[in-house]
Amino acid sequence: MSEINLEAYLKQYFGFSRFRQGQKEIIESVLSKQHVFAVLPTGTGKSICYQLPAMMLPGAVVVISPLLSLMTDQVKQLKSQGIKRVVALNSMLTPRERDSHLANLHHYKLIYMSPEMLQSKRMIRRLQQLTISLFVIDEAHCISQWGHEFRPDYLRLKQIHQLLDSPPLLALTATATPEVQDDIIEALALEKLRKFVYPMDKPNIALVVEQVDTIREKEERLIRLMEQYHIPTLIYFSSRKETSRMAALLQEQIPNRRIAFYHGGLDHQDRLLIQQQFMQNQLEVVCCTNAFGMGINKKDIQFVIHYHAPSQIEAFIQEIGRSGRNGQESVSLVFFHESDRIIPQRLLESELPTGEWVQFALNCLYQEDYSYEQLKEICLLTADGNEVYWRFLQFQLERLGVLQENTFYVQQMPQNKVQQQIEQLIAKRLQYKTAKLEEMLEWLYTNSCRRQQLFKPFQETLQPSAYMCCDHCDFSWTDWQPSPHEQTAQEQDWLQTLMRILYQGDTNEK
Ligand SMILES: Nc1ncnc2c1ncn2[C@@H]1O[C@H](COP(=O)(O)OP(=O)(O)OP(=O)(O)O)[C@@H](O)[C@H]1O
Ligand SMILES: [Mg+2]
Ligand SMILES: [Zn+2]
Numbered sequence: 001m002s003e004i005n006l007e008a009y010l011k012q013y014f015g016f017s018r019f020r021q022g023q024k025e026i027i028e029s030v031l032s033k034q035h036v037f038a039v040l041p042t043g044t045g046k047s048i049c050y051q052l053p054a055m056m057l058p059g060a061v062v063v064i065s066p067l068l069s070l071m072t073d074q075v076k077q078l079k080s081q082g083i084k085r086v087v088a089l090n091s092m093l094t095p096r097e098r099d100s101h102l103a104n105l106h107h108y109k110l111i112y113m114s115p116e117m118l119q120s121k122r123m124i125r126r127l128q129q130l131t132i133s134l135f136v137i138d139e140a141h142c143i144s145q146w147g148h149e150f151r152p153d154y155l156r157l158k159q160i161h162q163l164l165d166s167p168p169l170l171a172l173t174a175t176a177t178p179e180v181q182d183d184i185i186e187a188l189a190l191e192k193l194r195k196f197v198y199p200m201d202k203p204n205i206a207l208v209v210e211q212v213d214t215i216r217e218k219e220e221r222l223i224r225l226m227e228q229y230h231i232p233t234l235i236y237f238s239s240r241k242e243t244s245r246m247a248a249l250l251q252e253q254i255p256n257r258r259i260a261f262y263h264g265g266l267d268h269q270d271r272l273l274i275q276q277q278f279m280q281n282q283l284e285v286v287c288c289t290n291a292f293g294m295g296i297n298k299k300d301i302q303f304v305i306h307y308h309a310p311s312q313i314e315a316f317i318q319e320i321g322r323s324g325r326n327g328q329e330s331v332s333l334v335f336f337h338e339s340d341r342i343i344p345q346r347l348l349e350s351e352l353p354t355g356e357w358v359q360f361a362l363n364c365l366y367q368e369d370y371s372y373e374q375l376k377e378i379c380l381l382t383a384d385g386n387e388v389y390w391r392f393l394q395f396q397l398e399r400l401g402v403l404q405e406n407t408f409y410v411q412q413m414p415q416n417k418v419q420q421q422i423e424q425l426i427a428k429r430l431q432y433k434t435a436k437l438e439e440m441l442e443w444l445y446t447n448s449c450r451r452q453q454l455f456k457p458f459q460e461t462l463q464p465s466a467y468m469c470c471d472h473c474d475f476s477w478t479d480w481q482p483s484p485h486e487q488t489a490q491e492q493d494w495l496q497t498l499m500r501i502l503y504q505g506d507t508n509e510k
Contacts, residue, residue: 035193041200042174042321050136059131071112089113115153132167140171144183152395175314199459203466204324207450230484231302233285238308247287264291299326309340329467348433353389366415372406
């Protein structure tokens with residue numbers, strides 16, 4: 001594929017004149033039918049690496065994407081660019097919509113779906129009838145058992161890829177340490193695979209940590225900062241409750257700023273609305289959990305605050321990478337309070353089932369002879385509806401051969417052996433996560449350059465900072481004077497439109 005060709009296609013379909021770092025090499029490899037694993041920093045344009053091939057290759061490109069909002073957003077964006085043959089298959093579709101999409105699947109060039117969708121036999125059979133020219137795994141760190149979201153369905157992708165006759169595969173992620181990279185590559189188990197890894201430091205984001213002595217001090221400091229800086233801002237919290245509490249407090253103290261909260265417990269419509277409003281600058285500040293952000297492509301976020309210390313460096317880099325996408329001078333601020341040691345440790349412990357819980361579930365299975373549906377129900381019930389425990393157990397039982405296609409074969413392995421295996425895995429993961437947290441805390445306490453410390457596990461050299469580096473080098477709040485964000489006429493229009501929709505014609509009511 002010659003250079004002129006590719007660039008002409010890029011211009012034709014996406015209107016861009018030049019490729020960004022990495023895109024061209026990756027696309028060339030994909031087009032020559034190689035399996036590819038690529039690490040490109042957040043916001044640098046990973047999507048083009050499969051969207052452009054989708055326009056050029058015969059057949060369809062299947063994209064596995066972890067988040068509903070992410071899929072919906074991409075499909076909408078593509079459609080607005082005139083690329084209509086795209087579809088997202090997810091759990092929000094009505095059975096009728098799903099049937100209709102499935103029947104028409106051969107019309108689409110780009111098919112987005114969640115890994116959960118791909119587990120259904122019907123879906124696999126349907127895909128087997130199509131020509132799949134590329135199989136994409138977006139946010140591929142989810143495959144790694146060390147990735148920051150443990151999704152068993154991701155680990156089954158390898159098998160499904162084989163069931164689809166192993167078309168060229170492209171796995172993409174924004175942050176993966178060499179250890180996680182190896183783990184992803186191992187999980188994919190492909191004979192030959194090209195690897196592209198690009199540096200992930202962003203020279204225009206200054207890194208700041210502020211130690212606070214009391215929670216009160218933290219709240220007051222946040223209020224003052226929000227009064228001072230009128231720029232698109234994300235504030236990350238480690239608890240859902242805190243997002244709403246602080247959003248209310250901020251809104252009360254600073255009535256002229258438009259502030260909302262966002263977490264995974266909100267219903268789908270609310271989440272979409274907040275995301276949309278933030279994208280369109282109807283909201284300036286979002287207090288959120290880590291459920292917000294992945295795939296959010298808003299170019300002018302200039303301030304990312306971690307109200308609670310993050311628990312993992314990879315997740316932290318992803319989150320701060322939401323800012324400064326337009327190259328403007330941006331700041332990442334982490335507040336640090338002594339309790340930030342304890343809370344993340346508790347949190348990560350709560351992300352994994354306890355030994356007693358596993359024992360209880362296995363008793364139901366081995367001694368009470370529960371069916372698949374019964375076990376699922378009791379597992380969800382006893383874990384407060386926390387589906388992660390059930391999915392974790394389900395996957396382990398499958399891995400150990402005790403569960404196959406929703407039927408249990410307890411004779412495959414005795415109960416105590418299963419218990420032991422699962423407990424070992426839990427202990428291993430807990431140990432790993434704790435080590436990750438320690439690494440993060442070490443960074444918070446460091447006395448040397450934060451930029452160098454943060455990126456050390458990922459890359460050897462750093463670009464010089466474009467504006468200010470970090471609070472140990474040259475950062476000062478007085479030198480950071482970003483221009484306040486003003487509402488454009490277009491945004492005003494959008495607000496009017498929204499008001500009209502919400503209040504059915506009465507645009508004066510606010
Ligand atoms: N070659 C290019 N020239 C100019 N803009 C580009 C180019 N490639 C991609 N972009 C733009 O960059 C933005 C980010 O792209 P994209 O969402 O694909 O990033 P990403 O790497 O997937 O980010 P994330 O890690 O958040 O998922 C988009 O607005 C996209 O249109
Ligand atoms: Mg992306
Ligand atoms: Zn520095």
